[in-house]
Structure formats: structure tokens, C-alpha cells
Amino acid sequence: MSELTAPSWLLRIPEVFAPFAKEILAGLSASPLKELGSDYHLVRLENPALLQESEWAKFVGWNLPVHHAWPCNPQKMDGFIEKAAQGLARKFADVSPQTLLTGPLQTAVAHPYYKHLATNLRGRALQLFPPLPAVAEVESQDPAAPTLFCLLGKEGLFAGLQSPRLANGFYPGGTKFISQSAGISRAGAKLAEALHHLLLHRQPPPQGARWLELGASPGGMTSELLARGYQVTAVDRADLDASLKRKPGLEFIRRDVDAFRPEPRDRFDALLCDMNGDPRVALRQVLRLAANVQTGGLIIFTLKGAGAETASELNAISRACVSYAGTAGVELLSETHLTYNRHEFTLFFEVTR
Structure with missing residues (x-):
């Protein structure tokens, strides 16, 4: 993990804080590069430690160092899954993450295409990796051990190694979405x-x-x-x-x-x-x-x-x-x-x- 460099980071700033995004990024000494997905910001960070130490960090719902990026439109590319899986294996197969988790570049109700694409990419990529330590459920990950997270959207593929604790969530993009429909409130x-x-x-x-x-x-x-x-x-x-x-x-x-x-x-x-x-x-x-x-x-x-x-x-x-x-x-x-x-x-x- 120490041999990998992250020229950029994905920061998820929840929609409710969108009016404060410029102020939040400035507080984190983050230089904006591009807005992605529903509420992701691709940025450069002068001091990534601020994501853990700064009072501004609580506005970032989830974060990921981008060790591997493939800007593209997966829907318009033949053989995307195989090419993407091969790319992940070349970059990360030797660093032994505790597991590989993929997800859409969305934070609530994702486009079905990208949910399906993420599932298929994970299945194919795992065939190319050496056997990873058994993680029966997402929540059973060691929160302090590095996980390979990969997010997909119409903007392309973004992947990186980060422990769930430092990323601020076990799932790609953050916490598990829990429906409120069946409860009292x-x-x-x-x-x-x-x-x-x-x-x-x-x-x-x-x-x-x-x-x-x-x-x-x-x-x-x-x-x-x-x-x-x-x-x-x-x-x-x-x-x-x-x-x-x-x-x-x-x-x-x-x-x-x-x-x-x-x-x-x-x-x-x-x-x-x-x-x-x-x-x-x-x-x-x-x-x-x-x-x-x-x-x-x-x-x-x-x-x-x-x-x-x-x-x-x-x-x-x-x-x-x-x-x-x-x-x-x-x-x-x-x-x-x-x-x-x-x-x-x-x-x-x-x-x-």
C-alpha cells in the first residue's frame, strides 16, 4: 500500500451540504478537479491527514485515495468488464487487500446499469486476484485493514486502497443505505x-x-x-x-x-x-x-x-x-x-x- 501514490482523492460531500462545498474544500486545503456522480468531488489534497484530523472532515461522508482511474463511459465501451478487471489485477493483485468491493458512483438509488456492472466487475476481478482473506459480510471487515474499493459511473472507474475506518464507511461510497419505509419514523x-x-x-x-x-x-x-x-x-x-x-x-x-x-x-x-x-x-x-x-x-x-x-x-x-x-x-x-x-x-x- 505504501508503494502506491494517489494523485487525487474522491470526497463525498452530502447534498445537504452542497451550498457549503466550496467552504468545506477550502477548509481541507483541497483543490477541486471535477464534480462526479451525485455528490462526489475529485480533488487534490495538500495534506490528506486533514481528512482525519480537521474539524472539516465531518462534512465528508466518505473518502477514497484514487490509486487507479480510468476515465471513460462504460456504457459505450465494448468489453469494459474484462478490460477493467485486468486493469485492477495489474495494479492491485500484489498488495493483498482484505477484500474487493465495487459500487456505483451514487449514494442513494443508483442507476440499475451501474449496480449490475459493479457486481459483474467484482466477480470477474476476484477470479484474477490471488485468493483474498475471507470476508463473509461487508461489516465483518477489519475496520483498520486496507480494502480495495472501486466505484463506477458514466465518468469512468475510480479505485483505491483505504481502510474502512479511514474511508468512513464499510461500503463503497459510505454507509449501508437503510430504508425508512417500514418504521415508525x-x-x-x-x-x-x-x-x-x-x-x-x-x-x-x-x-x-x-x-x-x-x-x-x-x-x-x-x-x-x-x-x-x-x-x-x-x-x-x-x-x-x-x-x-x-x-x-x-x-x-x-x-x-x-x-x-x-x-x-x-x-x-x-x-x-x-x-x-x-x-x-x-x-x-x-x-x-x-x-x-x-x-x-x-x-x-x-x-x-x-x-x-x-x-x-x-x-x-x-x-x-x-x-x-x-x-x-x-x-x-x-x-x-x-x-x-x-x-x-x-x-x-x-x-x-
């Missing part, structure tokens, strides 16, 4: 995606763990937690969806969060907060109740945009919240933008006090 899909993202950094709480959920109504996230075998104490001044009444494992407390006072001996393994309003106000309640979370426990917190009109303003809000959490013995693991986030970020904390 889109919040359930947002939590499912959040728990998927968490695997990049640590294991989620085991089945049977106790969660404290703040601002739970109408219960989309509550339902998702219960479906995963968790015990949930849900707090909100508004009722939960009727389908959740008398659900095993659920304790619902109808009360304002700021009036909720659990007993000191009442302990939780994780805390979840997706409350609306000023995130600094919500975080104050989270940190107060973090005293009831076990050391090593998890906190998932949605940081709302609170009317911020620029990326710099969002950064300032985030910076203040992370600093405040640190004073309470709560350490940031990751901050990212999920598919169902709007002008907001999902923050993952670990209780270290």
Missing part, C-alpha cells in the same frame, strides 16, 4: 445506520444492554433498539406510537427530560439523544444523565444545526459541544453525517470517568 433508520457506523470504532452494546433514550417520541429509535434485543427506558413529554404499548423490554416515562431524575443506583449501558432544539441545551441534559451510564458506556447524540447558516457556524457549535463533553469525562469517538441527518451530525461518545 425515519429516526429508526437513522439509528440503524448509526449503529452500523459505530462498528468502525467499537462494538455496540450486547443484547440485553440497558439504554436510556431522551426525547423518544414518537418511538422510531425506541422500536429499533427493542428489535435488537435491548432494554429501553424512554423519556419524553409526548406519547410514543401506539404500536409500542406494552412492548417487552420497554419502560416509558412521560416527563420532560429536564425533570427526569433517575436514582443514583439506576445504571445504563448506553444513552441515546435525538432531541430537537439547541444542541447545547440538549447536551447539558445528556451530560447530567451520563452520571448514570457505566464507565465505558456509549452515548449517541444528534447535534442539531440550531439555525447555523454556514459550515463555519456548524463547526463552532460542534467545537463547543465536544469541549463541553470533555469536561464531564465523556470522550468523542466519532462525528459523522448519516444519510438521514439533515443539517446535523451524529456524535459517538464513550464515558471515560
Whole structure:
């Protein structure tokens, strides 16, 4: 991997942040080359470390060093799959990635042609590579080991080696798309995606763990937690969806969060907060109740945009919240933008006090 050079990078900036793209790229010292797909930017990076270290990194949903590119229109090229597979084998067969994953240069509902093309390219390329370490499922990858990612679109083929953790997702292009159609609200899909993202950094709480959920109504996230075998104490001044009444494992407390006072001996393994309003106000309640979370426990917190009109303003809000959490013995693991986030970020904390 160290012998490969990446003259350019693919950065995915979610559509909701498109008006801030110029500001975000400037913050990352990125020189734009071309816009690709639905929300990809092909750029040159002066300092790739900024993708992990800069406060601007959270605006990039997924990133990939482009070690191999083939600008072309696959639909108009005879024998594209065979030529592309041979090219990938020549470039990467000797560097032993943990697996090869291909996908369309889209982030939501991709064109069927490119989904089919990506599947066929992966199958043919794997025939040309030496046997790769077994990866039964995408999520079973080692988040710290290099994966060969390859994205395809009408602009061509873009491939590179990157660990899922550094890329910010196990899948080509980011996290697994999870439909919200069957749940109580889109919040359930947002939590499912959040728990998927968490695997990049640590294991989620085991089945049977106790969660404290703040601002739970109408219960989309509550339902998702219960479906995963968790015990949930849900707090909100508004009722939960009727389908959740008398659900095993659920304790619902109808009360304002700021009036909720659990007993000191009442302990939780994780805390979840997706409350609306000023995130600094919500975080104050989270940190107060973090005293009831076990050391090593998890906190998932949605940081709302609170009317911020620029990326710099969002950064300032985030910076203040992370600093405040640190004073309470709560350490940031990751901050990212999920598919169902709007002008907001999902923050993952670990209780270290």
C-alpha cells in the first residue's frame, strides 16, 4: 500500500451540504478537479491527514485515495468488464487487500446499469486476484485493514486502497443505505445506520444492554433498539406510537427530560439523544444523565444545526459541544453525517470517568 501514490482523492460531500462545498474544500486545503456522480468531488489534497484530523472532515461522508482511474463511459465501451478487471489485477493483485468491493458512483438509488456492472466487475476481478482473506459480510471487515474499493459511473472507474475506518464507511461510497419505509419514523433508520457506523470504532452494546433514550417520541429509535434485543427506558413529554404499548423490554416515562431524575443506583449501558432544539441545551441534559451510564458506556447524540447558516457556524457549535463533553469525562469517538441527518451530525461518545 505504501508503494502506491494517489494523485487525487474522491470526497463525498452530502447534498445537504452542497451550498457549503466550496467552504468545506477550502477548509481541507483541497483543490477541486471535477464534480462526479451525485455528490462526489475529485480533488487534490495538500495534506490528506486533514481528512482525519480537521474539524472539516465531518462534512465528508466518505473518502477514497484514487490509486487507479480510468476515465471513460462504460456504457459505450465494448468489453469494459474484462478490460477493467485486468486493469485492477495489474495494479492491485500484489498488495493483498482484505477484500474487493465495487459500487456505483451514487449514494442513494443508483442507476440499475451501474449496480449490475459493479457486481459483474467484482466477480470477474476476484477470479484474477490471488485468493483474498475471507470476508463473509461487508461489516465483518477489519475496520483498520486496507480494502480495495472501486466505484463506477458514466465518468469512468475510480479505485483505491483505504481502510474502512479511514474511508468512513464499510461500503463503497459510505454507509449501508437503510430504508425508512417500514418504521415508525425515519429516526429508526437513522439509528440503524448509526449503529452500523459505530462498528468502525467499537462494538455496540450486547443484547440485553440497558439504554436510556431522551426525547423518544414518537418511538422510531425506541422500536429499533427493542428489535435488537435491548432494554429501553424512554423519556419524553409526548406519547410514543401506539404500536409500542406494552412492548417487552420497554419502560416509558412521560416527563420532560429536564425533570427526569433517575436514582443514583439506576445504571445504563448506553444513552441515546435525538432531541430537537439547541444542541447545547440538549447536551447539558445528556451530560447530567451520563452520571448514570457505566464507565465505558456509549452515548449517541444528534447535534442539531440550531439555525447555523454556514459550515463555519456548524463547526463552532460542534467545537463547543465536544469541549463541553470533555469536561464531564465523556470522550468523542466519532462525528459523522448519516444519510438521514439533515443539517446535523451524529456524535459517538464513550464515558471515560
